[in-house]
Amino acid sequence: MQLKIYLLIQDAGVHALSNVCHVDVERISKRKPGEVLPPHDPEVVKCAVNHFLHKNEGDIMVTDVRCVAPDFHARYKALERTYHYRLLSGPERPSIFEKNSAWHIPEDLNIQAMKKACNILVGHHDFSSFRAFGCQAKSPVRTLDELTVTEVFPVMFFPSSLERSEMESPDGSLVYSRASLMGSSGEGSDVSSTTSGKSVCENGQEFGKRLRHRCFVVTARAQSFLYHQVRLMVGLLKAVGIGDLTTADVERILDAKTMTAAPPMAPAYGLYLDNVKYDPIV
16 A cells, blocks of 8 residues: 555644545555555545544544545645634633633633724735744735634533523524623522522622633634734734734734734634635535
């Protein structure tokens, strides 16, 4: 068997919800050495690879296998890439379940200011201010098709009885409600009527109950990105969200076209590669 693998390189610590590689495999007969056999069915390859990944307790799994043209390249044939970045806002430290899965910001984030900053960066620009040292791209010019920030439910979200009543429709399906997020204030927490008064703190927070963080997701979509571009943009949005920078500063940094203009980039562990889009024939 002759095996050649090409992988999309990710920064250490970055997560991938869906990543793509291409593998050139030549299937040789065991009975007649040198005889090339037709390739295995894609589903057989998927099951076989997952068998060994799970057997060795690997942290990845194969979700899809397809036959592609000989000239297909997982990196250079990509039409579009989508990244997400998770932010947790609130004074309390995140739980162990959120470790290395989101960037914790102790301060409150001004989502409206962050949205305005996103609008400035979307489009066709010279993103020299958002490329890290070591970037091998020949040109810093990129077209950013989407940059948004959205408040979402935290991943580890266990609703109280009050929140459940606000979130469910009569047929039991989920109904999104801004009030049900509650933010990091702890308002609306489900304190049982049988709870002793001694178990409630002076601020009304139930004893032992963690304050809930607000969770924000930054989404960036483009055909390609510069080295560390997304993390640098998120670092800028965070600075805008906590009030360290204004939208005028965002324009100034973008126009500076220098690697040292932007604030420190966001850590790797909050970044997720969501999807890589290819031509429909793939």
